[in-house]
Amino acid sequence: MTVTELTVGQVAKAAGVTANAVRFYERYGVINAHRNSGNARRFTVDAICRIRLALAAQRVGITLKESAEILAGIPPLSGDLGLWVGAGEELIRMGRSRIDRLQATVDELASMDFLQNDPRA
Amino acid sequence: MTVTELTVGQVAKAAGVTANAVRFYERYGVINAHRNSGNARRFTVDAICRIRLALAAQRVGITLKESAEILAGIPPLSGDLGLWVGAGEELIRMGRSRIDRLQATVDELASMDFLQNDPRA
DNA sequence: GCTTGAGTTCGCCCATAGGCGAACTTCTAG
DNA sequence: CTAGAAGTTCGCCTATGGGCGAACTCAAGC
Numbered sequence: 689m690t691v692t693e694l695t696v697g698q699v700a701k702a703a704g705v706t707a708n709a710v711r712f713y714e715r716y717g718v719i720n721a722h723r724n725s726g727n728a729r730r731f732t733v734d735a736i737c738r739i740r741l742a743l744a745a746q747r748v749g750i751t752l753k754e755s756a757e758i759l760a761g762i763p764p765l766s767g768d769l770g771l772w773v774g775a776g777e778e779l780i781r782m783g784r785s786r787i788d789r790l791q792a793t794v795d796e797l798a799s800m801d802f803l804q805n806d807p808r809a
Numbered sequence: 810m811t812v813t814e815l816t817v818g819q820v821a822k823a824a825g826v827t828a829n830a831v832r833f834y835e836r837y838g839v840i841n842a843h844r845n846s847g848n849a850r851r852f853t854v855d856a857i858c859r860i861r862l863a864l865a866a867q868r869v870g871i872t873l874k875e876s877a878e879i880l881a882g883i884p885p886l887s888g889d890l891g892l893w894v895g896a897g898e899e900l901i902r903m904g905r906s907r908i909d910r911l912q913a914t915v916d917e918l919a920s921m922d923f924l925q926n927d928p929r930a
Numbered sequence: 931g932c933t934t935g936a937g938t939t940c941g942c943c944c945a946t947a948g949g950c951g952a953a954c955t956t957c958t959a960g
Numbered sequence: 961c962t963a964g965a966a967g968t969t970c971g972c973c974t975a976t977g978g979g980c981g982a983a984c985t986c987a988a989g990c
Contacts, residue, residue, distance in 0.1 A: 697966065705948095707967085712948055726956050728967050737918055744914040747907045749870035752947070769919060776915030783911060786868045787904045793865040794897030797858055798890060818936065826978095828937085833978060847986050849937050873977070 693730040703739040710739070718742050718756045720764045732765050737772055741779060748783035755779065814851040824860035831860070839863050839877045841885045853886050858893055862900060869904035876900065 699719075700707045713719045714729060719738045721729035742755040758778055762771045820840075821828040834840045835850060840859045842850035863876040879899055883892045 695967075708949060709947085711968090716947090726967075727969095728956075737921075740914055740918065744911040746947085747870050748904065748911055749868050769921075773915060773919045776911070776918060780908060780911055780915065783869065783904075783908045787901060787908060790865040790869055790897070790901055790904060793861055794894060794901065797861065797897060798894045800858075800890075816937075829979060830977085832938090837977090847937075848939095849986080867977085 692733065693724070694732065694735065696729050696731075699731045699735050699739070702736045703743070705739060705743070710735075713739060713742070713752070716752055716756065718752055718759065734762070734764060734766055738762075741772075741776055745779045745783070748779075749786055750779060750782055754782070813854065814845075815853065815856065817850050817852075820852045820856050820860070823857045824864075826860060826864070831856075834860060834863070834873070837873055837877065839873055839880065855883070855885060855887055859883075862893070862897055866900045866904070869900075870907055871900055871903055875903070 694702075696707045696710050700710045703710070705713075710719070710731075711729070713735075714721050719731065719735040721731050721735070724730050738755075738759050741759065742752055745755045746752065758775050762768075762775060766772070815823075817828045817831050821831045824831070826834075831840070831852075832850070834856075835842050840852065840856040842852050842856070845851050859876075859880050862880065863873055866876045867873065879896050883889075883896060887893070
């Protein structure tokens with residue numbers, strides 16, 4: 689089974705982003721690429737996983753950098769689903785703990801009395 | 810009891826941000842202020858609530874703009890705790906639904922076989 | 931009257947997350 | 961061979977979320 693090499697365009701389409709974004713992710717270290725003889729980036733399918741996870745994580749306030757750090761624990765070319773799922777779960781835990789902090793802020797707000805002592809009047 | 814008027818610096822300290830940030834939030838519409846005779850911003854305590862909520866929401870990927878839209882439903886000078894808690898809960902719901910999408914992405918990943926087989930399928 | 935502290939506006943700077951066009955190369959097909 | 965599609969780098973542009981200094985005003989206290 690040959691490792692299928694993917695081009696920027698193919699990764700972009702599969703991940704639902706633009707080719708520009710894919711290049712940006714590579715520069716940024718979210719995904720890895722090697723170059724072919726003509727200096728064109730070649731990716732493997734794991735790039736798509738990384739991008740998908742990073743995008744979903746972005747939506748819960750996790751930066752690309754943070755995602756990249758977590759994804760760095762997964763070897764390029766990895767087909768080990770356990771690693772991917774583990775990384776995903778870590779991102780989810782991060783997101784949940786942030787939600788918990790938001791919840792705590794709301795709870796704190798709910799117990800504040802200074803809002804009731806009427807301002808005005 | 811008079812409406813306690815707060816200065817930029819007081820709000821900043823109470824909300825745990827810089828005075829610069831407070832001015833930014835006002836320009837941005839997250840908080841409201843009126844001006845005194847010397848053109849200085851004067852806030853009420855609700856500005857502190859708005860900032861606290863917006864900051865916590867930011868951490869779960871909710872932008873200041875989104876928070877501002879939700880907070881816009883609360884009248885300035887509001888001492889109605891129900892409104893604040895309701896807005897907080899809406900932000901939490903938003904955050905949770907984003908987490909759910911991240912979870913769905915991970916689940917999808919966990920059921921993908923192309924990582925194991927040859928992607929060229 | 932003068933200093934001091936806190937406020938004001940203005941404007942430039944930073945990082946994050948890209949978009950977009952220019953100009954050029956490389957690959958593939960006819 | 962040649963055209964077109966897709967790749968490359970470079971660099972400027974954008975929005976978001978602020979930081980920071982400059983220069984100025986305002987109110988209070990000595």
